[in-house]
Amino acid sequence: MGKIKRISSPFSEKEIISLKAGEMVLLSGIILTARDQAHKRIFELIAKGEALPLDLQGQTIYYCGPTPPGNRVIGSCGPTTSGRMDPFTPEILAMGVKALIGKGRRSEDVLQAIKKEKASYFVAPAGAGAYLQKKVISSKVLCFRDLGPEAIYELEVKDFPLVVGIDAKGKDIYSRLK
Amino acid sequence: MTRKIQGTKIKETVKRLCVVSGTVLRDDIYRALKASYSAEKSGSRAKEMLKVLLDNADIAKKDGLPICQDTGMVAVFVDIGQDVVVEGGYIKEMINEGVKDAYREADFRKSVVKDPILRKNTGTNAPSVIHFDIVKGDKISISIMPKGFxxxxxxxxxxxxxxxxxxxxxxxxxxxxxxxxxxxxxxxxxxxxxxxxxxxxxxxxxxxxxxxxxxxxxxxxxxxxxxxxxxxxxxxxxxxxxxxxxxxxxxxxxxxxxxxxxxxxxxxxxxxxxxxxxxxxx
Structure with missing residues (x-):
């Protein structure tokens, strides 16, 4: 893909602020998967006043439910539709999450929260789970194992290809498609 | 006049079709993506991403990996010749057994919940959605379409x-x-x-x-x-x-x-x- 900017997660504030919507980047480092049921579980625990089994501060969340690993590190692992997580996302960002990875558009509330918290939303190549599988170095279940593919996995990725979807200034590549 | 078809044959066929469809992109779709890739401006992000999709299909086929992690809920279209008699099992169960075997053995994601409100995963990706039709003849034609949501x-x-x-x-x-x-x-x-x-x-x-x-x-x-x-x-x-x-x-x-x-x-x-x-x- 020619000369592409390389970035690493967890992010420094300086790095987040330097990203521009529409830019292609290669991400290396640690990301946490969480999709519908993991979000629901986090909010149920908070509602009950219970402690979360993970620290979200500074983390990157990837909306993904991989296929079973078999004898590999992980199975196919592309992004799922981000919009379904919109109702949860402003609070997730308020808890300290710095970056989100998924596919598709986000709500205005999410965009404003990204701006307020100086965070970032990335889109990953959608429907390319086998390709992205090759970019994952290690994988382990962090919590909510009972949720199966919807458990929270900690992934270490290397050169995971992304496009900056919404940057910390609130610029959105999909504003023309809303 | 009637032709006997064993239930196990139906089960094995469904299993094979599920595995193939989940890991090998349809030829016509691959060709269409390739044509789109050729048509996009060189150096554009769209062209880069179409290349990723073609590479993805190649990797999936070569490594037997799912094309997409959403291996879908399976729609099964079954045209049964009216001269066919199915032996050794109920056809609906045989189809769903084939789906279960495929999703377990090929390490596909199990994405089916038993009840839309209660949302407990069946853990097998069954049941599938089966559409039966009765046609002339003594054959059974089966088409599988696993579709992501x-x-x-x-x-x-x-x-x-x-x-x-x-x-x-x-x-x-x-x-x-x-x-x-x-x-x-x-x-x-x-x-x-x-x-x-x-x-x-x-x-x-x-x-x-x-x-x-x-x-x-x-x-x-x-x-x-x-x-x-x-x-x-x-x-x-x-x-x-x-x-x-x-x-x-x-x-x-x-x-x-x-x-x-x-x-x-x-x-x-x-x-x-x-x-x-x-x-x-x-």
Whole structure:
């Protein structure tokens, strides 16, 4: 893909602020998967006043439910539709999450929260789970194992290809498609 | 006159079709993605991403990995010759056993919940949604379509008045694509069903996706509608991953059936670019 900017997660504030919507980047480092049921579980625990089994501060969340690993590190692992997580996302960002990875558009509330918290939303190549599988170095279940593919996995990725979807200034590549 | 077919044969066939469809992208779709790749401007993000999709299909086939992690809920289309007798098992159970075996052994994701409200995963990806038809002859034809829900969620149906203009129909179908936007893995393939009753239109729409995307309808008026929808949808310039460019819709497959004097159902089934499927005749 020619000369592409390389970035690493967890992010420094300086790095987040330097990203521009529409830019292609290669991400290396640690990301946490969480999709519908993991979000629901986090909010149920908070509602009950219970402690979360993970620290979200500074983390990157990837909306993904991989296929079973078999004898590999992980199975196919592309992004799922981000919009379904919109109702949860402003609070997730308020808890300290710095970056989100998924596919598709986000709500205005999410965009404003990204701006307020100086965070970032990335889109990953959608429907390319086998390709992205090759970019994952290690994988382990962090919590909510009972949720199966919807458990929270900690992934270490290397050169995971992304496009900056919404940057910390609130610029959105999909504003023309809303 | 009757021909006996063993239930285990049906089970094995369904299993094989599930594994193949989940890991080997349909030839027609691969060709269409390749054509889109060639058509996009060199150096554009859209071209880069189409390359990723082609590489993805190559990796999936070579390594036996799922093309997409959403290995879908399986729709099974079964045409049973009326001279066939199935022995050694109930056909519906045999089909679902085949799905279970495939999803377990090929390490596909199990994405089916037993109840839409309670949402407990069955853990097997069964049951599948099975559409039976009785046809002439002594064979069983089985087509498998595992479909992810990112795209299924964007599908729509509308019951039009019979006096609706072709332009209004085109606009409705294009609006479905606009609503899907970049969310459901464009470039899309649309299956569109015109006519019948409400459920018939929806079924025709999905079945239309079984047809190759590079084949036009034999009926001129339907081919023209499909062409108009494809043209206007591509004018939206959503593009692969919503990054712009001309690859918004790879194909529009249409089907039509008799309907009532008072109505014109139009169902649009949206498929992502990873339109998967496989067929066999027993």
């Amino acid at each position: 990112g795209a299924e969620n964007k599908s729509k149906i509308k019951m039009f008045n019979p006096t609706v203009s072709p332009l209004e129909i085109v606009e409705f179908c294009v609006d479905v694509v606009k609503d899907a936007g970049p969310d459901a893995c464009p470039p899309y393939i649309l299956g569109i069903g015109f006519g019948g009753t409400m459920e018939d239109a929806a079924l025709m729409a999905k079945k239309a996706l079984l047809q190759p995307v590079d084949i036009k309808s034999k009926h001129k008026h339907l081919a023209e509608l499909a062409e108009a929808i494809k043209g206007k949808a591509n004018d939206l310039e959503i593009g692969v991953m919503g990054l712009g460019g001309g690859s918004t819709v790879l194909g529009v497959n249409v089907a039509a059936g008799p309907t009532h004097i008072a109505g014109l159902p139009v169902a649009v089934n949206v498929s992502c670019h990873a339109l998967r499927g496989a067929s066999a005749i027993i």
